[in-house]
Amino acid sequence: DADVTQTPRNRITKTGKRIMLECSQTKGHDRMYWYRQDPGLGLRLIYYSFDVKDINKGEISDGYSVSRQAQAKFSLSLESAIPNQTALYFCATSDLPPRAGDKYFGPGTRLTVT
C-alpha cells in the first residue's frame, strides 16, 4: 500500500462549490503539507502542519483552508472554488530536520473548476 494516499484522484467541480481533498499517510510523520502544481510554475506551498495543533500558511493560502484531523490525516478545502484553482494538488509528509526537506508525496489530485 502507498505511504501517502489522496482522495479523490480526479475531480471536476463548478465555480462556487465547496470541495475537500483528503490526504492520509502511514509513514508516521508529524509534518504534512499541501502543494499546488501549475504548468510552468512548479510546486507552491499552500499550507503545512507540524502536528494536530500546529497549522501554518504557505505562500499561496488565500482561498484555501485545512484541517489536521489526526497525525495521519490532513485535508484541504476550497470553500468556494474558482476556475484559477484548477491545478494538480499534492499532499506530502516529511520527517523531522535535518531530513525535513525529504518530502514524500501522494499521487496527486487533479482538480478542474468549471
Add this chain to the structure above:
Amino acid sequence: AQTVTQSQPEMSVQEAETVTLSCTYDTSESDYYLFWYKQPPSRQMILVIRQEAYKQQNATENRFSVNFQKAAKSFSLKISDSQLGDAAMYFCAYRRGGGSEKLVFGKGTKLTVNP
C-alpha cells in the same frame, strides 16, 4: 528571494547512455539543501537525491549523481546507464536550512529516453 532555474525545458537521451540535467540557484544563505525530484507520468513526485550545502562530496544514489558547484551555485544531475523508466519530469529544488519549510522548485526538465 531564493530562485531555482532549470534552463533545459526538454532533454532526450538514448537508452544506456548518460545525460546531465542542469540547475542553478540563487541564494545568499550558507546553510541550505538541494534536491532533485522525479515526476513520472504517474504524476507522483519522487525524491531522487539530496545534497547538503555543507558537504563538499557530491551525493550519489545508484545511477544518479550530482555535480554540486557551490561557488557557481550550480547543481546538475547526472543519470548514467539511462533506462526507459527514467523518462519523467525532473525538478530541482532548494530549501534553506534552519528549519525553513519552504521548498523552492524549478520549473522542471522533461526527460525522454529513446530505446
